[in-house]
Amino acid sequence: xxxxxxxxxxxxxxxxxxxxxxxxxxxxxxxxxxxxxxxxxxxxxxxxxxxxxxxxxxxxxxxxxxxxxxxxxxxxxxxxxxxxxxxxxxxxxxxxxxxxxxxxxxxxxxxxxxxxxxxxxxxxxxxxxxxxxxxxx
Numbered sequence: 001x002x003x004x005x006x007x008x009x010x011x012x013x014x015x016x017x018x019x020x021x022x023x024x025x026x027x028x029x030x031x032x033x034x035x036x037x038x039x040x041x042x043x044x045x046x047x048x049x050x051x052x053x054x055x056x057x058x059x060x061x062x063x064x065x066x067x068x069x070x071x072x073x074x075x076x077x078x079x080x081x082x083x084x085x086x087x088x089x090x091x092x093x094x095x096x097x098x099x100x101x102x103x104x105x106x107x108x109x110x111x112x113x114x115x116x117x118x119x120x121x122x123x124x125x126x127x128x129x130x131x132x133x134x135x136x137x
Contacts, residue, residue, distance in 0.1 A: 001031055001072065001075060001076055001077065001078065001079075001080060002031065002032045002033075002034075002078075002079040002080070003027065003031055003032065003033045003034070003079075003080055003081075003082070003122065004033070004034045004035075004036065004047070004048065004051055004079065004080070004081040004082070005033070005034070005035045005036070005081070005082045005084065005115070005118065005119070005122075006036045006037075006038060006044050006047040006048055006081055006082070006083050006084070007035075007036070007037055007038070007083075007084035007086075007111070007115050008037075008038055008039070008040065008041050008043075008044065008084065008085055008086030008111065009037060009038075009039070009086050009111070010037045011112045011115060011116075012112070013112050015116070016112035016113065016115065016116050019116040019119065019120075020035070020115055020116055020119050023116070023119035023120055023122070023123050024119065026123050027119070027122055027123050027126060030123075030126035030127065030129070030130055031126055033122075041085050041086055041088060041089070041090055041091050041094065042091050044083045044085070044090070044094055045083075045093065045094060045097055047081070048081035048083060050079060051078075051079040051080055051081035052075050052078055052079065052080045052081065052099045052100075053081055053083060053097055053098045053099050053100075054080060054081065054082045054083065054098065054099065054100045054101075054102050055083045055085075055090070055094055055095055055097075055098040055100070055101050055102065056082065056083065056084050056085070056102055056103070056104060056114055056118060057085075057090070057095060057101045057102070057103060058103050058105070058106065058107070058108050058109070059101065059103065060100070060101030060102045060103040061100065061101060061102060061103060062103045062105075062106065063102070065121060065124055065125060065128065066128070068102075068121065068125060069125045069128055069129060071100065072125065073129075082102075082118055082122075083098075084111060084114055084115045084118065085111060086111050087110075087111055104117050104118065104121070105117075
C-alpha cells in the first residue's frame with residue numbers, strides 16, 4: 001500500500017510539526033509515504049488524484065485500530081490518500097469524492113492535532129500489519 005497524506009497548511013505548533021515528522025520517518029520503514037501540505041482546502045482533491053480518498057471528518061465512521069487496518073487491507077496494493085482539512089473545513093465536493101469518511105473522534109479536533117493523531121494511527125496500523133509489538137489492544 002502506498003500512502004499519501006495531504007493536509008491544509010504546514011503544522012505551526014511545535015508538538016504537531018515534530019510529531020508529524022517523527023511518525024512520517026517511522027511510517028516510511030513500513031510503507032511508501034508522501035506528505036503534502038497545500039495552502040487551500042480546494043487543493044486537497046487534486047493532490048489525491050489517482051488514490052483512494054479517505055477524508056477525515058468528525059461525522060465520518062469511527063473505527064478501532066484493528067477495524068481500520070481491516071478496511072485498509074481491502075485496498076492492499078493500492079494508493080491511498082488521507083485528506084486533512086484546515087480550520088475552515090472542506091469545500092463542497094471533498095466529502096462527496098471520498099471513498100471513506102473517517103472520524104478519529106466524535107470530538108472536533110484542531111486540524112494539527114488531527115493530523116498528528118492520523119500519523120500515529122497509520123504507524124500503529126502498519127506495525128500491527130507487520131506483526132510488531134508496538135500495537136497493544
